[in-house]
Amino acid sequence: MVLPNYEAVIGLEVHVELKTQSKIFCSCSTAFGAEPNTQVCPVCAGMPGALPVLNRQVVEFAIKTGLALNCEIAGMSKYDRKNYFYPDLPKAYQVSQYDQPICRTGYLEIEAEEGKKRIGINRVHIEEDAGKLIHQGAITTSSYSLVDLNRSGVPLLEIVSEPDLRTPREACLYLEKLRSVLLFLGVSDCKMEEGSLRCDANISIRPRGETRLGTKAEIKNMNSFRSLERALEYELTRQMEVLEDGEEVVQETRTWDEGQQATFSMRSKEEADDYRYFPDPDLVPVVVDQEWVQRVRESLPELPDAARQRLMEQYELPAYDAGVLTMTRDTLDFFDECIRHYDDAKVVSNWIMGEMSRLLNQHNLEISASQVSPSALVRMLRLIDEGTISGKMAKTVFEEMFTTGKEPDVIVKEKGMTQISDESALEPLVVQVLEANPEVVEDYRGGKTKALGFLVGQVMKATRGQANPKLVNQILKRHLDKS
Amino acid sequence: MVLTKQKIEHVAMLARLKLDDEETELFSEQLNSILAYVEKLDDLNTEGIEPLVHVLPINNVFRDDVARPGMPREELLANATMVEEGQFKVPRIV
Known part of the structure; x- marks a missing residue:
């Protein structure tokens, strides 16, 4: 889709669940599909006094990913608490990395329509997943929800691109490429339908030639490559119509509705997000020296x-x-x-x-x-x-x-499917077909070479598809061309 | 730094606390006095000193990636106000 007068500016935030055996800060299993709340312990249930211990494999996977995305690996990174209340977040904070992520400034190359294009990677950081909420009915009308904490504490990487994508198609190509890199690395199974790969998009438009950014909307709930492309296309058109009407795009979070094929504003909170990040005192910094980086690089x-x-x-x-x-x-x-x-x-x-x-x-x-x-x-x-x-x-x-x-x-x-490649078995059938279709034979001899196809088809039919078509062709031609 | 009434209300909202006027007044006095005390740190010369990210001089505390069983579900849900189908049941959110 091309908008003649406008240019789209798109950046993606991708979350992937890491393919570790155990969770990020405790030894609970990360296996998908278990009975609700059967892979939970005091740490990932957020019980008071329970202390987290970082899974080494998570750091290893993050370094691997960073190197594959051409990032700088931070010599020191730390863990912060992102504070907010939601029933799927038992501690009332999510452990994440705020100002010192493990990887920064990389890029990923995609095969865009006009050729190879580098998409900048702003950062890759480590964080923990939240639990899962099952709403009874639609999210806006349900009277209660059920909480399953099996996913709480599953390790995640958040991979944030620069706003270098210019079309919904490019966004898809980027996500596909990123997915294949992660699959090759073996750090995640990247199943969108199971939620182990999730993608949010920041999208704005601006008149062509303009260098300042327009006001962006954040789009959530795109659960497949197809819905990513559709949602972005929808959003482009919507924002263009808003601007054409002389109005302004509002900065907000919008959710993609697959059924209605449209994005809808998620009722904006009365107060802006205020996560009050601060360093998690329960977790010590991670220092990655050159030797460690080199060892991972060699294992890529x-x-x-x-x-x-x-x-x-x-x-x-x-x-x-x-x-x-x-x-x-x-x-x-x-x-x-x-x-x-x-x-x-x-x-x-x-x-x-x-x-x-x-x-x-x-x-x-x-x-x-x-x-x-x-x-x-x-x-x-x-x-x-x-x-x-x-x-x-x-x-x-x-x-x-x-x-x-x-x-x-x-x-x-x-199935008795063996091909009939025996000339003596096919010959009588060919003769029969020729005798049964004198007009077609006439056509062929009159120069309509296409008639041959029909005759081959008849022989194939007579053998219920078992005749060797190449051989049938040869025999037919021999008969047709000789007299 | 002085905490205004609006600031106190905002922080209370973030913590999901309902404060009446008297409490807002009381806490704003108390919080301001705590902050004033902490502000003494501003008198120190911190030129050339790296920001502290952790009070202990240790790093790289890891565990191996080995899965073990968690806790029994009945125990996990024992203190829940409402339970349904092995899950915590919570009031509507949005």
Whole structure:
């Protein structure tokens, strides 16, 4: 979407839950989906006198993330209390990092429409997640809410971008790229639907050519990439209409309503936020020396940009394929495993991006949960190469592999799907089809070469799709062209 | 620094405290006297001294990332005013 007279200025605040075994300040499990309030202890329930002890892995993950985002890692960082009352926050403060975050000033490169573009990272800081509130009915009309503290104290990173994004599309590209970096690092599973990746946006518009920033709105509650883009597009149009009407944009927090596809003002509090941050006396500062940073730097895995480059150079894959295959580390691992046993990278890429993605989307699964192993896919590709099954039959075989987890050979045998590549078996069928369709034969000989397709189709039909189409083609041509 | 009545009311609001006029008056006197005492620190020359972030000269106190069971749910919810479906039940928020 392009607004001719205005430019959008967008910055994202992304929260990710870190993939640690235990919470940030206590040993409770972070596993998702447990019965309410079964992963809670005096520390994360905010009981008086309970003392927090920082999880080393959280700091390690934060440094990792900072380095991957080209940030400076602070030699010293500290923890502060952000004070506010809400039922999902049992201590009535959230431990966060205020003025001395662990990482600052980095960037992330995205493939924007006009080419590579660097999006600045303002900061990355460590904080704890709050519990979960379940409202009875809508948030504005429910008479009470239920509180589950399992999530209270789950470690989070907040990653704040500079307002360098100019379109809703760019915001999406940035979030996708950030997600793939985090997945490659293995620091978070980044599932938007489970809330382990959450995104808020600051967005304002200004007349093109203007350098000062307009008044921004903060948009919350965007639970998918799609809703991020939609919400920002909606908000751009809304702000433009406000300005065109000669009015002013109000600085406020707005929530995206997926059902109504619109943003709504969240009743602004009578007093502005006043969190009264102060250093948490229960937590001591964290000092990260160069040696620690170096050790983490050396442990960094291959990141999406490098992997993308590798796929394009080593296997000559198109940029698009390389981009899709490096969206998640699991997808890349799957590809790499296939390519270890099969030479044609483009064929493997086509199957992963095509049938595999289609079925994963349809069943709402990640590739790691797929029942098709890389070796099973390779085996199936060999069956095509050997002429045992056609490309078309392979799709059916693949779907069966996907839903049952069976080996391709087993499926082919069970379904009697073997391709007919025996000339002597196909020949009589070809003759029958030619005799049954004299006009089509006439057409073909009269120069309508497209008529051949119809005839091939007839033979395929007669064999219920089992004939080797290439062979059918050859036999047909031989008959048609000889007399 | 002198705390005005408005400031006291604001702080009371943030702490969800309802103060009557008499209390506002009383607390503003008391808080102002405490602040005046603390302000003595302003007399010190702090030139070239790093701000203190923690009173103890220690850092990097960590635990290993190992999960252990928390507390029994009944114990956690024992002092809750209202409980439903294993959760704390609280009045509407917004």
